[in-house]
Amino acid sequence: MLATVMYGTRDVRLEDVPDPTLDLRPAAGGLDAVVRVEASCVCGSDLWPYRGIEPVDQPHRRGHEWVGIVEQVGVNVTTISPGDFVIAPMYVCDGTCLNCQNHLSVSCLGGGFWGTEIHDKGFADAGQGERVRVPLADGTLVTVPGGMPDPALLPNLVTLTDVMCTGHHAARAGRVAPGSTVAVIGDGAVGLCAIIAAKRLGAARIVAMSRHESRQKLAEEFGATDVVAERGTAGIEQLKQMFDGMGPDAVLECVGTKESMETAIRAVRPGGKVGYVGAPAGGSTLDMATMYFNNVGVDGGIALVRDYIPELLPDILNRTIQPGKVFDLELPLAEVADAYQAMDERRAIKVMLRSHA
Amino acid sequence: MLATVMYGTRDVRLEDVPDPTLDLRPAAGGLDAVVRVEASCVCGSDLWPYRGIEPVDQPHRRGHEWVGIVEQVGVNVTTISPGDFVIAPMYVCDGTCLNCQNHLSVSCLGGGFWGTEIHDKGFADAGQGERVRVPLADGTLVTVPGGMPDPALLPNLVTLTDVMCTGHHAARAGRVAPGSTVAVIGDGAVGLCAIIAAKRLGAARIVAMSRHESRQKLAEEFGATDVVAERGTAGIEQLKQMFDGMGPDAVLECVGTKESMETAIRAVRPGGKVGYVGAPAGGSTLDMATMYFNNVGVDGGIALVRDYIPELLPDILNRTIQPGKVFDLELPLAEVADAYQAMDERRAIKVMLRSHA
Numbered sequence: 142m143l144a145t146v147m148y149g150t151r152d153v154r155l156e157d158v159p160d161p162t163l164d165l166r167p168a169a170g171g172l173d174a175v176v177r178v179e180a181s182c183v184c185g186s187d188l189w190p191y192r193g194i195e196p197v198d199q200p201h202r203r204g205h206e207w208v209g210i211v212e213q214v215g216v217n218v219t220t221i222s223p224g225d226f227v228i229a230p231m232y233v234c235d236g237t238c239l240n241c242q243n244h245l246s247v248s249c250l251g252g253g254f255w256g257t258e259i260h261d262k263g264f265a266d267a268g269q270g271e272r273v274r275v276p277l278a279d280g281t282l283v284t285v286p287g288g289m290p291d292p293a294l295l296p297n298l299v300t301l302t303d304v305m306c307t308g309h310h311a312a313r314a315g316r317v318a319p320g321s322t323v324a325v326i327g328d329g330a331v332g333l334c335a336i337i338a339a340k341r342l343g344a345a346r347i348v349a350m351s352r353h354e355s356r357q358k359l360a361e362e363f364g365a366t367d368v369v370a371e372r373g374t375a376g377i378e379q380l381k382q383m384f385d386g387m388g389p390d391a392v393l394e395c396v397g398t399k400e401s402m403e404t405a406i407r408a409v410r411p412g413g414k415v416g417y418v419g420a421p422a423g424g425s426t427l428d429m430a431t432m433y434f435n436n437v438g439v440d441g442g443i444a445l446v447r448d449y450i451p452e453l454l455p456d457i458l459n460r461t462i463q464p465g466k467v468f469d470l471e472l473p474l475a476e477v478a479d480a481y482q483a484m485d486e487r488r489a490i491k492v493m494l495r496s497h498a
Numbered sequence: 499m500l501a502t503v504m505y506g507t508r509d510v511r512l513e514d515v516p517d518p519t520l521d522l523r524p525a526a527g528g529l530d531a532v533v534r535v536e537a538s539c540v541c542g543s544d545l546w547p548y549r550g551i552e553p554v555d556q557p558h559r560r561g562h563e564w565v566g567i568v569e570q571v572g573v574n575v576t577t578i579s580p581g582d583f584v585i586a587p588m589y590v591c592d593g594t595c596l597n598c599q600n601h602l603s604v605s606c607l608g609g610g611f612w613g614t615e616i617h618d619k620g621f622a623d624a625g626q627g628e629r630v631r632v633p634l635a636d637g638t639l640v641t642v643p644g645g646m647p648d649p650a651l652l653p654n655l656v657t658l659t660d661v662m663c664t665g666h667h668a669a670r671a672g673r674v675a676p677g678s679t680v681a682v683i684g685d686g687a688v689g690l691c692a693i694i695a696a697k698r699l700g701a702a703r704i705v706a707m708s709r710h711e712s713r714q715k716l717a718e719e720f721g722a723t724d725v726v727a728e729r730g731t732a733g734i735e736q737l738k739q740m741f742d743g744m745g746p747d748a749v750l751e752c753v754g755t756k757e758s759m760e761t762a763i764r765a766v767r768p769g770g771k772v773g774y775v776g777a778p779a780g781g782s783t784l785d786m787a788t789m790y791f792n793n794v795g796v797d798g799g800i801a802l803v804r805d806y807i808p809e810l811l812p813d814i815l816n817r818t819i820q821p822g823k824v825f826d827l828e829l830p831l832a833e834v835a836d837a838y839q840a841m842d843e844r845r846a847i848k849v850m851l852r853s854h855a
Contacts, residue, residue, distance in 0.1 A: 427784035
């Protein structure tokens, strides 16, 4: 089959790789599934190695956001059946370990990430390809009732693999509640989804920090009540002014740089909360003194996608939220290299790839 | 009157200073009170400048933990009367600003710290002395019904000025709830009070990190179910082992060093919370990567003492909690220099000073 392999900086290729099959070894436990990928995405975090910010030691498969139709399941799979349309969270998890029981599925003791070996359960293909072997199907996949969905729903469903759940994680970690005042740093797909999430949780006022006109418009469509184009100290001052000189109740940090975290902790009001989901790039650290004297709490991290999908899925199926609008470019898998390039050059907010034309 | 003045490293003197009086200037607003100090304390944070870790630019008054009997009140004071026994939180606050309304009295826009000028409201004496002028009496002081309390209650009441509320703040910030598993880093007065607070909030298991036998005993008396003497990586490993290899739900950081914060974020379970109240010494920073991949939340800061006193006072009056046991030395104000020395040399956990023999 065809799948995406990253070779190095700005070198992404679609290549022939082995077709995935069920793993019949006893160690694999008959817990796997083979899924035909319908759609996948390029993630902002795919750009870190693409841009050379993260080193690429060896060629490796990419793609952790994908949905598809189940083709085969192992003998011990109980909740997933051939023909099911499934959403894959951005990681593999067993659903049974202590961390999964604690709703921390992203820290699953038996799981791992797409494109890697999952302990003794065998290889998990990455999602930017034609098919994926899922080592722990019951714990990982979420079935959407009714088989292949309405094409108009597909982009919305794809966002549940990562960005919509990640935006929700930021809002939950920032303790957004009915009436909250919120600022969102980052106008990428995650930041835009964080606006949806904040509105969904009842925020009274949501400020989008954005300097790109098309993203500002989408932010407003998603529920932003205000837009601030300034960054750094000027952006902080503007935010403080908008909220009685104090700042908003919550700042949702959806970038991951040292600068954006500093802006977040400085901009939030005394006693406010920073919900952060930007993967920390370049050894970020937090200045404790600013936090201490203002009682600023910082919570978040890598999103608990598998735990959130069941909570958010109904709102997508009943069309209450439409996060799929973050996709402003759709390409066939064959053009995956162009997809990376479009996101790298910020010509696209987020690209959806169709694995089968 | 006599009051404590710090001149420099290990140089603390009791000196004659001006007697406080009501400030009759219109700017002062008739909002002040003069209080005769009954008892005060030496705080762990008093030791930072005493030990030369914080520079001492000029001689200055010390003491932010004190209780006393009101002698005089300004014409516009409404809730405090002469003869009242009052508890002073470790800062001055007006009770009316936006931050006070948000239960962030420690960030009061009109307030400040003892031993400094409170905006245009005049000087607030520090507490290690014979009397204090309180610039904003209604917003700052909490009256204990019934006048001068039973002598046995006095040490317990004094802890509400800082350490008991600070321990409670750590437990609240660490989201301790019924059934929580908790580790407390720091066996000083604040750490010991954090054990009381965690037990009070229903923690099922509380590990005291302590290597001093007398403090271990007090920790157990306060509710610790386990003691770990190891520190650093060995301490983290022991904590992990005690809780299914994962670590406890919450770690309460009551020290304030870079090392103790690192221990806290590494020891807590994935998805766990670090409640921190140790004043960050020496430009502490937090490693974001450890936090991000384990979804560790960090909350806390300088305690909201004025907000917590009304919540904790009933439990002291009905003797449910007895945090006053942290005082293992009581001295007259005349021996304040010895009090500092005893704490510096760790001969005492915490010293209570009597201002009037």
